Amino acid sequence: DAGVIQSPRHEVTEMGQEVTLRCKPISGHDYLFWYRQTMMRGLELLIYFNNNVPIDDSGMPEDRFSAKMPNASFSTLKIQPSEPRDSAVYFCASSFFAGLGNTIYFGEGSWLTVV
Amino acid sequence: DAKTTQPTSMDCAEGRAANLPCNHSTISGNEYVYWYRQIHSQGPQYIIHGLKNNETNEMASLIITEDRKSSTLILPHATLRDTAVYYCIVRAYSGAGSYQLTFGKGTKLSVIP
Numbered sequence: 001d002a003g004v005i006q007s008p009r010h011e012v013t014e015m016g017q018e019v020t021l022r023c024k025p026i027s028g029h030d031y032l033f034w035y036r037q038t039m040m041r042g043l044e045l046l047i048y049f050n051n052n053v054p055i056d057d058s059g060m061p062e063d064r065f066s067a068k069m070p071n072a073s074f075s076t077l078k079i080q081p082s083e084p085r086d087s088a089v090y091f092c093a094s095s096f097f098a099g100l101g102n103t104i105y106f107g108e109g110s111w112l113t114v115v
Numbered sequence: 116d117a118k119t120t121q122p123t124s125m126d127c128a129e130g131r132a133a134n135l136p137c138n139h140s141t142i143s144g145n146e147y148v149y150w151y152r153q154i155h156s157q158g159p160q161y162i163i164h165g166l167k168n169n170e171t172n173e174m175a176s177l178i179i180t181e182d183r184k185s186s187t188l189i190l191p192h193a194t195l196r197d198t199a200v201y202y203c204i205v206r207a208y209s210g211a212g213s214y215q216l217t218f219g220k221g222t223k224l225s226v227i228p
Contacts, residue, residue: 004158031214042218042219042220043159043218044218045215045216048214050214055214056215091158093158095214103161103164104215104216105161106158106160107158108157108158109157109158
């Protein structure tokens with residue numbers, strides 16, 4: 001299996017621009033997660049989906065952030081407008097909830113710099 | 116999820132066993148202990164998890180105390196590639212909070228030649 005695939009791997013953008021991060025989960029997985037990692041706050045859960053439906057978005061920092069999952073094999077995290085404080089590594093992860101003790105698999109992350 | 120306490124950093128000589136402790140004194144009966152690691156510039160990587168019994172896989176062993184209030188991750192023969200931040204996470208196996216992982220600060224393990 002190819003694992004969780006994220007794009008772009010690196011992005012540098014100017015403040016005020018729209019940023020779209022993309023994720024392809026592992027085939028057959030029905031949970032998808034978006035995390036953000038910064039030096040100050042560590043790894044934080046932003047939102048997660050089950051069967052393409054957002055379940056918990058309480059970690060989304062503000063209205064500038066939105067996430068969608070139009071189908072089982074694709075999700076986007078959008079920031080509009082972007083700000084320098086959004087600079088972070090954004091990880092997508094997926095899992096198959098097969099009952100007890102399921103494992104969550106992470107992608108390699110999208111490194112975002114907003115200048 | 117119950118909170119966990121880990122040392123901020125540890126060193127280990129290459130080829131020796133690395134023993135990473137984790138305290139989770141408020142763990143509930145329906146919570147697993149998970150270990151992940153994050154090598155610099157990479158996504159978190161699953162290592163192992165357990166509920167009550169000790170577990171072993173190709174990467175590591177997990178020793179959970181009988182009262183389940185603490186655990187130890189053992190890398191039997193540490194290599195330079197094991198240098199990473201190791202996260203101990205307690206996670207419910209059902210119901211609210213069982214679907215996601217909540218990361219703490221972890222232990223920075225440095226394997227020294």
